[in-house]
Amino acid sequence: MIISILKYSPPKEVADKKMEVEMLFVYYPRCSTCQKAKKWLDENNLKYTERHIVEDNPTYEDLKDWYSRSGLPLKKFFNTSGLLYKDMKLKDKLPAMSEDEQLKLLASNGMLVKRPVVVDGDTVLLGFKEAEWAEKLR
DSSP: OOOOOOOOOOOHHHHHSOOOOOEEEEEOTTOHHHHHHHHHHHHTTOOEEEEETTTTOOOHHHHHHHHHHHOSOGGGGBOTTSHHHHHTTHHHHGGGSOHHHHHHHHHHOGGGBOSOEEEETTEEEESOOHHHHHHHHO
């Protein structure tokens, strides 16, 4: 009995074409920093998918993934200047919370999450710092 194994090779034009996944831009439309960031993305002809941070709040899984890719401390994911953060007195509560509890808290309300958030492959950026974005997104 002879068994033949065939290896599939896609056509050259398919093999040569890099799979492009648009970056994700998570923002709050009424946030002036988010508006500046969106304008910068548009002026630099960068393609992205928009996601409203309140209407489509980042999930626990999203946040855990972004956190692990970012290399940043989890505290950086909190919108420390936001009213909700202050009303909940999170500055005092976060140090006693586990990482898992913090991620669940962030996933409970988009207004707790630092914005804008850009996710582009292994790059995760929080807040808008033009120089950092220019270096990491072009």
